[in-house]
């Protein structure tokens with residue numbers, strides 16, 4: 001007999017605070033990322049994971065065979081702002097538990113959503129090349145953070161997310177988009193500067209938070225199952241929009257910030273405050 005799902009209990013979990021230890025906060029601020037265990041229960045991951053997976057396969061338009069894809073296209077199926085598509089996806093994305101952790105790690109008063117995205121690395125999917133996310137965002141301060149939520153246990157053969165520790169503080173490669181070139185240049189740079197890399201599996205329920213300027217990558221998925229991941233990108237609620245520096249930032253300004261005025265806060269309905277003290 002199938003177990004009955006207590007929806008109120010799932011919703012309650014998404015709202016309930018998770019205590020981030022002072023050590024975890026210090027680790028995040030020093031290293032530009034942190035991995036936290038037992039943030040979400042198997043029940044929440046299974047219930048919302050199914051909803052997210054259905055949306056990914058319904059909305060995905062990338063159906064070319066792997067051999068015909070670019071490196072970026074081989075890395076994952078990327079479906080954005082699921083919260084605008086489905087009421088239950090919105091419940092997950094609007095989790096106060098997850099937004100509060102982002103707030104505590106950055107040490108700000110509250111956070112807004114930049115956007116969410118599901119990142120599904122298919123079986124035989126390739127590497128995610130080294131990159132830093134904030135290259136893509138026209139946001140003035142470095143107070144941005146992404147929560148990376150694997151919807152299943154993620155051993156090394158599925159391509160867990162890996163981080164170059166303390167790399168958020170160095171101004172290398174900040175003008176490089178995700179590509180074979182970024183993988184080559186950044187792995188050489190990061191190695192020559194002796195950055196330690198954390199490349200470890202994720203348990204079920206474990207999530208990571210990484211800062212917008214922290215360099216990260218992921219290996220290929222050589223397993224026979226998709227590596228299903230949901231992410232939310234948060235920004236300090238007092239973040240401001242800056243003049244876009246490249247074509248990606250111009251596109252993001254229109255798409256994710258509703259072209260709100262440069263110099264002001266991103267206060268459009270696309271960027272709700274998800275947690276505030």
Ligand SMILES: O=C(O)CCC(=O)C(=O)O
Pocket residue numbers: 075076119121128133146148161216217218229231
């Ligand atoms: O999931 C991946 O492979 C890459 C994730 C990533 O780059 C991100 O969430 O910023």
